[in-house]
Amino acid sequence: MTPAELALTSTAKKAAKPARHLMSPTRFLRLSRHAAGALWGQKGKAFLMMIGTAVGIMLLTAVVGLSAGVQKRIDQITAFFGPRSVMIFAGGGELHGAGGRAEAGTTLKLQDYQAIRDQIGYEAVVTAGIFSGDVAIKAGNVGTQTHAVSAPPSYSEAFDWYVQEGAPIDSDDERSMARVAVFGTTAAKNLFGDEDPVGKRFLLNKVPFVVKGVLASKGTSAMGFDQDDRVWIPLSTGMNRVFHQDYIRFIRLKVRQDYTVSSVVAQVTDILRARHRIVPPEQDDFRTITPDFIAARVQSMARTTELVGAALAFVALLVGGVVLMNILLLSLSERVPEIGLKRALGARQRDIFTEFVAESVLVSLLGMVLGVLLGLVPVLAIPKFFPMMPMAVSWQTFAYAALFSTGVGLLFGVQPARRAAKLNPVEALR
Amino acid sequence: MIELQGLEKTYHTGGVDTPVLHDINVSIEEGEFVALMGPSGTGKSTLMNILGLLDRPTGGKYTLGGVDLTALDDNQLSTIRNRRLGFVFQLFHLLPRVSVLQNVLLPFLYTEPYPADAKERAMQILQSVGLGDRINFKPNTLSGGQQQRVAIARALINEPAFILADEPTGNLDSVASGEILDIFDAIHRKGRTIIMVTHEPDVAARAERVITLKDGRVASDERRR
Ligand SMILES: Nc1ncnc2c1ncn2[C@@H]1O[C@H](COP(=O)(O)OP(=O)(O)OP(=O)(O)O)[C@@H](O)[C@H]1O
Ligand SMILES: [Mg+2]
Numbered sequence: 001m002t003p004a005e006l007a008l009t010s011t012a013k014k015a016a017k018p019a020r021h022l023m024s025p026t027r028f029l030r031l032s033r034h035a036a037g038a039l040w041g042q043k044g045k046a047f048l049m050m051i052g053t054a055v056g057i058m059l060l061t062a063v064v065g066l067s068a069g070v071q072k073r074i075d076q077i078t079a080f081f082g083p084r085s086v087m088i089f090a091g092g093g094e095l096h097g098a099g100g101r102a103e104a105g106t107t108l109k110l111q112d113y114q115a116i117r118d119q120i121g122y123e124a125v126v127t128a129g130i131f132s133g134d135v136a137i138k139a140g141n142v143g144t145q146t147h148a149v150s151a152p153p154s155y156s157e158a159f160d161w162y163v164q165e166g167a168p169i170d171s172d173d174e175r176s177m178a179r180v181a182v183f184g185t186t187a188a189k190n191l192f193g194d195e196d197p198v199g200k201r202f203l204l205n206k207v208p209f210v211v212k213g214v215l216a217s218k219g220t221s222a223m224g225f226d227q228d229d230r231v232w233i234p235l236s237t238g239m240n241r242v243f244h245q246d247y248i249r250f251i252r253l254k255v256r257q258d259y260t261v262s263s264v265v266a267q268v269t270d271i272l273r274a275r276h277r278i279v280p281p282e283q284d285d286f287r288t289i290t291p292d293f294i295a296a297r298v299q300s301m302a303r304t305t306e307l308v309g310a311a312l313a314f315v316a317l318l319v320g321g322v323v324l325m326n327i328l329l330l331s332l333s334e335r336v337p338e339i340g341l342k343r344a345l346g347a348r349q350r351d352i353f354t355e356f357v358a359e360s361v362l363v364s365l366l367g368m369v370l371g372v373l374l375g376l377v378p379v380l381a382i383p384k385f386f387p388m389m390p391m392a393v394s395w396q397t398f399a400y401a402a403l404f405s406t407g408v409g410l411l412f413g414v415q416p417a418r419r420a421a422k423l424n425p426v427e428a429l430r
Numbered sequence: 431m432i433e434l435q436g437l438e439k440t441y442h443t444g445g446v447d448t449p450v451l452h453d454i455n456v457s458i459e460e461g462e463f464v465a466l467m468g469p470s471g472t473g474k475s476t477l478m479n480i481l482g483l484l485d486r487p488t489g490g491k492y493t494l495g496g497v498d499l500t501a502l503d504d505n506q507l508s509t510i511r512n513r514r515l516g517f518v519f520q521l522f523h524l525l526p527r528v529s530v531l532q533n534v535l536l537p538f539l540y541t542e543p544y545p546a547d548a549k550e551r552a553m554q555i556l557q558s559v560g561l562g563d564r565i566n567f568k569p570n571t572l573s574g575g576q577q578q579r580v581a582i583a584r585a586l587i588n589e590p591a592f593i594l595a596d597e598p599t600g601n602l603d604s605v606a607s608g609e610i611l612d613i614f615d616a617i618h619r620k621g622r623t624i625i626m627v628t629h630e631p632d633v634a635a636r637a638e639r640v641i642t643l644k645d646g647r648v649a650s651d652e653r654r655r
Contacts, residue, residue, distance in 0.1 A: 030539055041527030341523045344484060345584075346512020346540035348505045425484045429519070 023350065031351060035358035039366075042331070046363050049327050052320015053367030053408055054374065057401050059313035061375025063306055064397045069383070069390030070302040077298065078291040080221050082160070086124070086265055087289045088251040088272070106247040107276065107285040110239070113251050116271055117154075124253040124264050127151055127158035129235050131249055135242075137231065139191050139202035146187040147230040148204065150238020158254045166198040166213025169234050173212075177236040180212040184228035188214055204231065207242050261290055302390070317404060320367065321412035328360060328416035339420050340428025353421040360413025361406055368405035372397065431495065432458040432481065432592070432623075438489030439476055439646075450476045451646045454490070458625065460591060463618045465637035466627045473646045474627045475596055481625060482515055482594045483507045495591075512540045516585030518595035522577045524569040524584075530556065531565040534583045541588060555583045559613055575606025582613055586622075593617065595626040599633055611636050 023031075039046045081087075091105020113128035120126070129151030137146055149155065152174050156162050163182055173180050181204065188197045188211075197211045218227040239245055255264045265288055272286055273279070339352055347355075379391045437454035440447050450473045458464055466474050479485040480492065483499065492499045494514070499507065524533050534552040538544055545551065556562055559579040569577055578598060585593055595614070599607035615636060618624050626637065634640050642650045 024542060026544060027540075027542060030544065034539055037528065037532075337523060338525060341519075341525070342536070342540075343508070344482065344511060344517045345537040346508050346588075348508040348540070350505070351508075351540055426479045429484070429523070 023354065027351075028354065031354045032358045032362070035355050036362055038355070039359055039362055045327055045331060046366070049324045049360075049363045050320075050367035050370065052316060052323045053364045053405050054320075054370040056313050056315075056317030056320050056408070057368045057371025057405055058375040059309055059316055060400055060404060061372050061397050062378050063309035063313060064400050065375070065379030065391045065393060066302060066309065067306055068392040068394035068396060069379075070298060070306075072392045073390040074295045074298050077294055081291055081294060082254060083291055084255045084261055085158075085291070086253040086255065086261060086268065088253075088268065089287045089289065090247065090249055091285065091287065105249075105285065106245075108248050108251060109246070110235075110248055112272060112275055113248060115275060116251060116253075116268055119271060120253075120264065120267050122256075123259040123267075124255045125154055125158045126251065126253050127154040128248050128251040129155065130238050130243060130245070132238075132243060135205050135231075137187070137191055137202055137204050139200060142191055144187075144190045146184075146190070148238065148242070149230055149232045150235045150243070151232060152235045155232060158252045160254075161218065162216055163213035164216040165196075166211070168213055169232060174234045174236055177240055178234060179207060179209045179237060179241065180233070181209045182213045182215055182232040183211055184215050184230040184232075185217045186226050186228035187231055190229070204233070205242050209233070261292075265290060317408050321408040324360060324363065324408070325412035325415060328356065328413065329419070332416055332420055335420075336423060336428045339423050340425050340430075343423075343425035344429065349421040352423075353417045356417030356420045357410065357413040360417070361409030364405040364409030365402075367408075368401050371405070372401050375401075431460055432456070433493045434490065435493075436490035437477075437480070437487050437492060439473070439480060439485075440488045449646065451480075451487070454648060456641060456648060456651070458623065460623050461618075461621050462639055463614070463624045463637045464626070465634035465640045466625060466643065467629070467631075467634055467640060468643035468649070470629075472643045474643055477643070478594055478596045478625070478627055481592075482517060483511050508540070512537060513588060514590050514592060516588070516590040516593045518578070518581050518585050518593065518598045520597040520600040522569075522574075522581045522601075524577055524580055526569055529566050529568060530561060530572070530580050533569060533580055534587055536584060537588050552583070552587060555586050556580075558616075559583050573606070574602050575609055578602060578606070578610055579613065582610070582617075586617065590622070592623045592625065595624065597627050597629070599628065599630075607633065 088108070089105070090108035108128075110128070113126065117126040129149055132148040132150070134145050135148040137144055151169075153169050153171055156168050162168065166182070169180065169182060172178070181202075183191075183197055191197070191202060192200060192211075197214060200211045202209055202211065215228070215230075215232065221227050233242070235248070239248075251268075253264060253268065255261050269284070269288060273284065276285055278284055342352060342355075375397075376393065379393055379397075382389050383391045434454050434456045437451060438449075439451035440449045442448075454477065466477065468474055476485070480487050486500065494510070499510075502510070525536065528536075531549070531552055534556060535548055538548050553562065553565060556565055559582055561576060561579055561583070564572065564576065569580060572580065578601075582598075593614075598614075599610055602610065611633060614624055614626065624637075626633075628634050637654075639651070639653045641648060
């Protein structure tokens with residue numbers, strides 16, 4: 001055998017092995033780059049091939065942006081509400097707005113609170129009270145309005161809100177209906193200016209009080225109101241000396257580490273139903289609100305938009321994919337001689353297949369880039385003009401976009417690529 | 431060395447059998463320059479396609495360098511085409527969208543491992559066919575003769591043992607044809623095997639051996655020189 005013949009033999013033997021292999025990474029890169037060049041060579045067609053994917057990915061980006069925004073809003077509200085907390089409001093029926101103020105009810109009594117505290121106090125920190133908006137406070141000749149919370153000493157622990165100055169409401173104050181108050185920083189500033197409020201006297205709805213302490217500042221809530229504009233007084237004082245009412249407005253539980261929110265909710269519900277003699281399916285005369293409940297509320301508001309958007313994105317991707325496939329199939333007939341030539345030059349069927357799938361995937365990825373850019377416009381612009389509309393950019397935007405565009409490219413590129421690979425080289429060259 | 435023993439080819443299209451090649455027995459040594467002649471429709475292109483591993487015979491045996499090719503699968507045949515064979519077509523078959531240089535580099539797309547000096551080799555070969563100053567031109571800006579020279583450079587890039595040319599001058603005027611044939615002569619002098627189909631006796635005169643097909647059989651096989 002001549003050296004050339006030996007070489008040929010070894011080539012043939014070597015070729016026997018890679019038949020099973022997919023393809024070397026360098027070869028794959030070469031073919032992909034070549035495919036990119038082929039796309040560049042037919043820019044107009046490539047643009048037509050990518051617009052469907054671009055529209056689909058644009059919608060997808062907007063939908064994912066909305067979802068991410070909703071999730072962010074839920075996280076904010078949950079953090080504000082307390083992730084392991086339960087609120088029970090007086091009055092039954094549907095709630096208007098997520099976490100919004102319940103319509104006034106008088107069905108919760110002090111004894112309900114005491115029963116819950118005594119029965120499951122080891123599972124949760126329990127507090128209760130009355131929120132009163134627009135109470136008048138006056139010191140000297142300064143008068144203003146604020147919110148009053150009438151609540152027992154457990155208020156601090158249940159809301160994770162402690163005094164930064166002076167002393168909190170304690171059990172002696174509660175027992176003796178003491179006319180003492182703890183101020184939020186905003187209310188303190190409004191009434192006393194820069195002076196130290198602790199020890200100062202003032203009138204609350206014309207009842208004389210003494211300032212006992214100042215709460216740490218919590219700032220503005222996710223819903224946009226100033227939480228520091230409030231005063232906290234003992235529950236007994238509020239009920240008997242200021243507001244003269246025999247009912248409370250809320251019971252609040254902060255579930256301790258080793259217990260679950262759902263089991264606490266179940267127990268509280270049982271206790272209240274037993275005390276109020278409610279037998280399901282009779283309607284409860286109280287409402288139990290948990291972070292999960294709020295999350296479900298917020299989510300349900302965005303759900304329809306998300307579903308419609310996702311469906312549109314899906315349809316656009318599908319239509320885009322079909323268009324992509326058909327343009328590839330059409331352009332195939334023009335490129336038959338090219339395929340024959342490449343086969344003659346040593347392209348395997350798999351190489352031709354790879355080139356065409358690479359073209360399809362690359363064009364989809366271009367569509368993805370365009371789609372993400374277009375989709376980010378509403379995601380970034382809408383919160384600027386409508387702050388209530390939650391929209392956020394998240395890593396998921398890019399993950400989904402990459403996943404779906406690659407999927408479209410693969411799915412709809414396979415058929416034309418297979419057809420190209422299966423062409424008979426002799427006929428293709430004719 | 432190419433050895434054809436009792437080679438047969440019958441096309442089956444639409445339920446009709448068209449026998450084209452019958453009992454072809456030919457061996458071609460490395461370094462030969464062979465012209466393949468014969469009337470139109472006699473099976474020259476069919477034979478070239480089989481020699482070029484683009485089509486399979488329906489009978490007989492084809493061995494290349496001692497390897498029986500009928501046993502190999504498509505991947506293996508593709509590798510042999512890439513490494514051992516160079517094609518020159520009547521219609522040039524250049525990729526219009528890429529440069530002359532990229533056209534010449536095209537076979538390396540399918541070569542493992544990709545040669546480190548690919549570009550230098552391509553430039554050198556383009557220089558040797560007189561196109562050193564045209565490497566960045568698009569094929570459609572070149573004359574027919576120049577395009578065919580690009581195609582020859584492409585066929586030579588992987589230093590194949592065999593050049594298969596089916597009517598390489600069929601689309602060229604006599605001046606361009608002469609240039610192409612001069613290049614073939616030069617390639618042949620460097621030791622490559624050339625198998626060329628032609629209708630023209632003066633083109634065939636460049637070869638040292640002329641095989642004539644008639645009705646799918648070898649009618650004559652003459653060595654000159
Ligand atoms: N795919 C096919 N199916 C059926 N018959 C075919 C097919 N390809 C070629 N033929 C027939 O085989 C015969 C030989 O064709 P081929 O192209 O090999 O001839 P040729 O010698 O190259 O002719 P020319 O000089 O005109 O190029 C012709 O009769 C042709 O019609
Ligand atoms: Mg022919």
